[in-house]
Amino acid sequence: MFGNIIKFEKSKIYVENIKKIADTNYIGFHVVFEEPNHKTVGEITEINKDVIGIQLIGEIVDGIFANGVMKKPGMNTIARIIYKSELELILGNQDLSNRSNLLIGSSPIYKDYIITSNINEFFANHFAVIGNTGSGKSCGLSRLIQNVFFTANNNIPINAHMCLFDVYGEYYNTFDEMDKFVGLHFKKYTTEIRFGDANLLTIPAYLLTVDDLAILLGVKDSSQLPILSKSLELVRIFCSNDPKSVDYKNDIIAKTVLDILSSGKNSTQIRDQVISILTTYHTEAINLDSKIRQPGYERTLRQCLNIDDQGKINALALVINFLQTYVKVDLDIDLDENITYTLSDLYYALEFALISEGILTSESAFDKNNILKSRLQSIINSDRNEFFKFDRYMSRAEFVEDFFKTGPHGENVQLVDINLSFIEDSFAKCLTKIFSRVFFEHTTSLQDRGSFPIHIVLEEAHRYVQNDSDINVLGYNIFDRITKEGRKYGTILGFVTQRPNELSKTALSQCSNFVVFRLFYPEDLEIVKGISSNVTDETLEKIKTLKPGMGLVFGTAFKVPLLVKFPLPNPMPISTSIKIDKVWYQ
Numbered sequence: 001m002f003g004n005i006i007k008f009e010k011s012k013i014y015v016e017n018i019k020k021i022a023d024t025n026y027i028g029f030h031v032v033f034e035e036p037n038h039k040t041v042g043e044i045t046e047i048n049k050d051v052i053g054i055q056l057i058g059e060i061v062d063g064i065f066a067n068g069v070m071k072k073p074g075m076n077t078i079a080r081i082i083y084k085s086e087l088e089l090i091l092g093n094q095d096l097s098n099r100s101n102l103l104i105g106s107s108p109i110y111k112d113y114i115i116t117s118n119i120n121e122f123f124a125n126h127f128a129v130i131g132n133t134g135s136g137k138s139c140g141l142s143r144l145i146q147n148v149f150f151t152a153n154n155n156i157p158i159n160a161h162m163c164l165f166d167v168y169g170e171y172y173n174t175f176d177e178m179d180k181f182v183g184l185h186f187k188k189y190t191t192e193i194r195f196g197d198a199n200l201l202t203i204p205a206y207l208l209t210v211d212d213l214a215i216l217l218g219v220k221d222s223s224q225l226p227i228l229s230k231s232l233e234l235v236r237i238f239c240s241n242d243p244k245s246v247d248y249k250n251d252i253i254a255k256t257v258l259d260i261l262s263s264g265k266n267s268t269q270i271r272d273q274v275i276s277i278l279t280t281y282h283t284e285a286i287n288l289d290s291k292i293r294q295p296g297y298e299r300t301l302r303q304c305l306n307i308d309d310q311g312k313i314n315a316l317a318l319v320i321n322f323l324q325t326y327v328k329v330d331l332d333i334d335l336d337e338n339i340t341y342t343l344s345d346l347y348y349a350l351e352f353a354l355i356s357e358g359i360l361t362s363e364s365a366f367d368k369n370n371i372l373k374s375r376l377q378s379i380i381n382s383d384r385n386e387f388f389k390f391d392r393y394m395s396r397a398e399f400v401e402d403f404f405k406t407g408p409h410g411e412n413v414q415l416v417d418i419n420l421s422f423i424e425d426s427f428a429k430c431l432t433k434i435f436s437r438v439f440f441e442h443t444t445s446l447q448d449r450g451s452f453p454i455h456i457v458l459e460e461a462h463r464y465v466q467n468d469s470d471i472n473v474l475g476y477n478i479f480d481r482i483t484k485e486g487r488k489y490g491t492i493l494g495f496v497t498q499r500p501n502e503l504s505k506t507a508l509s510q511c512s513n514f515v516v517f518r519l520f521y522p523e524d525l526e527i528v529k530g531i532s533s534n535v536t537d538e539t540l541e542k543i544k545t546l547k548p549g550m551g552l553v554f555g556t557a558f559k560v561p562l563l564v565k566f567p568l569p570n571p572m573p574i575s576t577s578i579k580i581d582k583v584w585y586q
């Protein structure tokens with residue numbers, strides 16, 4: 001079939017077509033130019049009856065295939081179709097009994113050949129699944145995960161922790177069969193509060209950090225963060241049962257009231273504010289009925305606030321003296337760690353923080369921060385409050401470990417599906433960020449680095465992983481941070497998206513492996529081209545016309561970009577296109 005080399009053109013070689021038949025079935029086949037101690041590998045990209053065009057893709061040296069061509073074949077070398085033994089070097093090891101080999105799919109070019117990658121190369125790095133709507137992303141992802149877990153041999157990945165953020169709830173029943181395999185478990189979380197048939201997705205309010213609260217309350221200005229930090233400090237004091245916390249509560253209430261007394265406002269305003277504060281925030285020692293004694297005379301704090309004929313608070317000095325006895329300079333703030341609280345407790349603390357802030361700073365700052373209070377209030381008054389309830393104390397580590405456990409004996413769960421379809425997009429985005437942050441921090445805090453890997457797979461990732469305001473407010477975006485730092489701790493992200501163009505560029509640039517299904521928007525194709533220098537213009541053309549379920553895989557887990565046919569998953573995700581002919585007509 002192959003005759004003499006006619007010409008070289010950049011990384012392409014044109015050879016004579018001896019058969020004189022334009023047999024396009026050979027397009028995509030690999031050929032080898034063999035010379036002593038050196039083999040150059042190419043892929044047939046075009047055939048006409050006279051000439052065969054071959055794109056050079058790599059070299060085989062000492063039985064190892066390496067991407068890229070350092071030395072082109074000599075002019076007299078004759079190409080041959082690749083041998084089976086050599087093909088495995090490109091398509092991946094064909095032995096699936098070896099647990100290091102991850103099944104990706106079948107080869108559309110070579111019948112009976114599968115495409116595999118080293119499991120570490122694929123799953124120890126971030127990855128992205130890209131393609132237009134209906135191109136086969138959800139099915140391909142399901143298949144890939146089924147390939148990992150629906151395994152009848154002894155290689156059970158017992159310590160995997162994969163978490164699917166399932167925007168449409170399409171994977172809810174796709175992995176049920178996992179439980180049939182000894183040691184493997186699939187756990188479902190739902191966002192349907194009332195009729196949910198699975199665990200409600202919850203995260204205890206007491207595990208939320210300042211950053212989580214900022215995301216939840218839609219903070220757009222970093223100057224609002226201090227008030228949230230202060231609220232978190234206060235809520236721990238207000239909700240602590242530690243005997244030491246009593247001194248603390250007295251101290252902060254006394255200081256706040258003293259600030260009001262010395263605020264320079266008129267007596268009526270001062271009295272009203274103090275009464276208002278002490279009505280809500282009081283302790284056994286400091287409250288409106290506290291007795292303030294002077295020789296031969298005893299009055300309540302409320303009575304001491306009475307205003308006399310001259311418009312003055314008549315016993316101001318007494319109140320000040322009384323409160324000052326509760327102000328402590330050196331308080332031991334090491335309170336008991338295991339403090340639980342709800343969003344309502346947090347609201348109570350935020351309000352107190354705002355009161356003290358409103359007195360000390362300008363009215364405009366007070367107004368700005370007051371928005372936080374109303375946003376928190378609206379969450380508490382809505383169904384969203386349910387997602388932050390928890391009936392017992394758990395540390396962050398215990399929470400994450402429990403998240404990936406099931407049954408009365410706490411067995412390991414390897415795959416979790418979070419059905420986010422019952423909540424609004426903006427709230428789903430908040431929860432996704434909060435959980436991702438919790439998972440990431442868990443993995444970074446482990447002594448034995450990487451011992452608890454967590455794979456976060458985001459469907460419709462372009463909705464979550466955007467260049468949004470987090471970077472200005474918090475100084476980072478959790479997904480960008482995970483893509484940059486997560487790999488070494490074992491927090492791995494998998495993005496599934498129709499719009500790579502809308503995904504944060506940082507996130508995409510840190511992915512090591514890509515599965516690209518059909519794409520036709522030029523901007524999206526440009527992105528694919530920009531990701532890998534290995535993707536040729538011919539390959540890009542192919543991407544435009546791929547059938548559903550046919551994808552191009554490339555990245556560090558693959559020697560060269562390869563076309564893969566993904567068999568349909570079984571069961572399928574609930575993502576099929578509607579059948580117009582059935583639905584429209586009866």
Ligand SMILES: Nc1ncnc2c1ncn2[C@@H]1O[C@H](COP(=O)(O)OP(=O)(O)OP(=O)(O)O)[C@@H](O)[C@H]1O
Pocket residue numbers: 131132133134135136137138139140498517548549550565566567568569575576577
């Ligand atoms: N491997 C496959 N083999 C054959 N047909 C497939 C394959 N994968 C997907 N399809 C067909 O394409 C349809 C859509 O697939 P899928 O839901 O995976 O697309 P998608 O890319 O996830 O779309 P969207 O972006 O809208 O979520 C499937 O219902 C199925 O009919």
Ligand SMILES: [Mg+2]
Pocket residue numbers: 137138139575
């Ligand atoms: Mg989909």
